[in-house]
């Protein structure tokens with residue numbers, strides 16, 4: 151829609167082919183139905199892509215301020231929640247309505263239930279076959295998104311994937327994997343701590359090397375870990391597991407104390423709880439269910455008495471509050487994910503988002519190998535790339 155609007159504003163005659171019964175359905179589920187459409191805290195490290203230098207070049211030309219200005223011009227009032235930008239009415243459906251209104255104002259035709267089945271270039275024009283019709287166009291923008299979060303019903307609508315269209319023009323597709331998704335762990339104790347939500351610092355390790363770190367509210371579930379910090383790490387986890395790496399994560403529930411201060415604190419606490427039960431020693435430090443598990447994993451019993459003899463095992467068990475190790479098994483699948491990492495490589499498009507394989511063919515949005523963190527960054531990429539692809543496609 152953004153690409154269509156940008157192209158039509160430049161005077162192009164534009165139409166949209168959409169395989170669903172209506173355009174823009176994914177927008178409706180964004181931001182828990184409120185649509186977090188961009189974020190004022192922009193930096194390139196919020197993104198993963200094939201080429202972050204080229205990515206920066208796109209954002210230099212259309213960024214979060216441009217998004218705010220664009221929606222302002224469309225008449226959408228916005229709300230700033232600590233940098234996270236939402237429509238003031240907090241209704242994702244209104245964002246879609248406003249975009250559709252713009253399509254209407256600009257005379258852009260929407261063909262729905264028009265899943266593309268084949269695209270060919272014949273005599274310098276694109277011939278696009280849908281289920282029941284054939285369309286011709288001088289320029290073609292592929293904005294087919296990713297399979298993340300698509301319902302089974304929509305998945306079964308006729309039409310091939312955007313990746314297959316790209317492949318038919320000689321593009322290579324970087325492995326499409328789930329991102330912004332929950333993570334399953336190997337350990338069999340998760341049932342006992344499911345439901346806990348706790349502020350936590352998560353460090354991801356590949357062998358003995360820390361490769362990423364995130365803070366925020368962790369959610370422990372019966373299969374593993376979830377919550378924003380886990381989502382933020384999940385794209386990297388998908389890619390690393392896909393390349394055969396073995397990963398584990400260290401959960402720090404005591405991030406406000408550095409290691410030295412924590413060790414001092416623990417020693418002092420062991421001293422002051424001498425003669426009391428291990429259960430009472432742990433009580434009040436972290437979530438109760440986690441205390442019980444740590445006592446068990448530490449080879450202790452709740453009724454054990456803190457004593458000189460037990461000082462060492464109690465100390466070692468206590469360290470788990472700062473270094474709780476979990477082994478990563480997999481991420482949840484693409485159906486559970488908000489976005490996908492992978493897609494059409496940025497190495498195969500130019501500054502105008504035109505294919506380096508086929509003149510007049512453009513890409514925008516999630517079909518490209520660009521994925522952002524949670525917080526409005528993926529829609530920002532959709533707006534940025536849509537605006538640029540639409541603008542350049544109409545200028546060429």
Ligand SMILES: Cc1cc2nc3c(=O)[nH]c(=O)nc-3n(C[C@H](O)[C@H](O)[C@H](O)COP(=O)(O)OP(=O)(O)OC[C@H]3O[C@@H](n4cnc5c(N)ncnc54)[C@H](O)[C@@H]3O)c2cc1C
Nearest residue numbers: 169176180181186265266294295299309515516526528529
């Ligand atoms: C639950 C959920 C919550 C999210 N929340 C946020 C959020 O708050 N903020 C944020 O920034 N991002 C969020 N995202 C991510 C964001 O929605 C996507 O990154 C964004 O929608 C991608 O835009 P797109 O135009 O590239 O693809 P899409 O929005 O997926 O649109 C692609 C369109 O192409 C159509 N299509 C596919 N194949 C064909 C074909 N062969 N023929 C015709 N049409 C076809 C599809 O039906 C679809 O309508 C969320 C995603 C999910 C699933």
